[in-house]
Amino acid sequence: MRARKVAHMPSNFILEVGLPHYLVLSSLLFVTGMAGVLLRRNAIVMMMSIELMLNAVNLSFVAFSRYLGLLEGQVMVFFVMTIAAAEAAVGLALVVAIFKRFKEVNIRFFEHLKG
């Protein structure tokens, strides 16, 4: 996939780093996180994958901010970071509550609402 893309890009893709490089890197990380959310069954690992996706978005925000010369991107990163921290705190509290109830954090064991 990556090799095919290189053909479309300018031949100095490797030697000149610009905005597209950061965007490609960010989208690769985002997709990795998304695959983690879809494929993993451990609730904590799924939350970590969400954190990875948020980080990928942060990276593209900062890259845009740098190359557009606007600081709004960095302000957004602040907000995303705060919300990610809040999300992690609540999510982990939920996971701890679930673990106490089921002795398990694999979503395979609590997908039927059996109680």
Added chain:
Amino acid sequence: MSPDVFLFWFLAILTVISGLMVVLMTNPVFSALSLAMTMVLIGALFVTLNATFLAGVQLIVYAGAVMVLFVMVLMLFDLKNEIYAFTRGKISGAFKVGSVGILAGLVIGSIGLTASTLLQSSTAPLVSMSGDTTKDLGKILFSQYLLGFEALGALLLIVAVGAVALARSKGGTHAK
């Protein structure tokens, strides 16, 4: 190859590898540690983008606090290698991988097709992005985006109370 370019490729390759390790490791503790590694590397990438203050905050908030919480919870649960780490259904799993792959192809393809119109370097910046941006960032955060900042403070307070209420139980962690 100039040092900047070398630095970018070095960090980018390491970031992608450690990002993949988060998803592929069957032991959740290793996943968490490689996610911490990814976050440190993304902080380093922030430095290459002249966002030094954000890089420091990334280290303190993500690597130093959020991921430590994750690792602590994982260690409290004492989870070892999981047998059911991934989804069970082979067909649905294939669909998931396929859809993720298609998304990646579409996003990267669109970036590649528009690469010529995307900015290659900083043009006509409103603020000087070449030097340190910390002071300007503080000014813009506490003037234009003050309401959002205050709202985040309120959100954090609510979340702190909520997390304590959720995690609290009468008998502590060893309640039967």
Added chain:
Amino acid sequence: MGNDIFEITVNCVKLIIVFLLMVQAVPVLVWLERRGSAFIQNRFGPNRVGPLGLLQLLADAVKFLFKEEFIPEHGIRFLYYGAPVMALVPATLAFAAIPLGYPLQWDSYIFRIQGFEVNVGIVYVLGASSLAVYSILMAGFGSGNKYSLMGALRATAQVVSYELALGLAIVGAILLYGTFNLTEMVAAQQGSLQFAFMGHAVNLSWLPNWGIFYQPLGAVIFFAATFAESNRLPFDLAEGEAELVAGFHTEYGGFKMLLFFIGEYGHMMVGSALMIVFYLGGYGIPGVTIPELQQWAAGVTSSANAASALVSLITFVSFTVKLAVFMWIFIQVRWTLPRFRYDQLMELGWKTMLPWALGNTILTAIVLYIAKA
């Protein structure tokens, strides 16, 4: 391009030198700690190997190197071996950003007596030292021992809690100096105590212009939080030997144990160095300003380069003396105060130090606003 390569080489060499400085200080400190504790407890301490027992640590190092390799049966190999290495990294990275002396000017090239100059020095140092938790967690989990795990969890909770008080205590200093840059902070503290308050200029020539006189509460909170951050007595709950054998390094021996030791001393050094930079004038000498020192050096030496080198050397020695005083305070406190109970520790961190640090921040902001109006 050539200039880049030169800068990169110089910085790499400087990083190695800073690392070696830190590691080489550890044997001296261990000797000081053992002898000092012996004198505090009315014993002799190690006094057989070499003059005053100074070579004891060399003998110890040789012993450490020849100890048997050992890994616990239920340990996780990667984490078990990775943890001691990780213990060294954050302290070294943080220490490298601290200015150790006045910049040396050789013709037109300015050589900084610090690993590297970061414009957001404080944020960087805090960020780098917040990574120290991972070493503890890795050691605790990798050992496959419940005492190690309990010790690691305790240590982590403690470090994360006290990081808040530590960070908030510094905010007052940041407001005062209006910069994140450690070098600028040190430069702001030179000369005698003088400030303008509501249009009146105050000048006390018998006191140095140090941060501790503006931020006494911040300094106290910061210093106390440093003890907790480096897991030293009276906050060494992580290794309370009566309850947890030895905490997160129960299963470690030989050279790996020594690496943890170096990491701990490294944290003490970073904490003391930050204390000096924020509150005690950095590399400055009380009563003497840098221009006075430069004038004197120019009179003593023949060339401008040598004078600059002399100034750098003197400021470096001044910094080292201050650092040594703080290290001695660390050792003295360790052998004087008893250990806290864990709930007392958490209560002190969350219910006492955090509100006081917050109050200090708000008060500083208000006073600065009034003073500048």
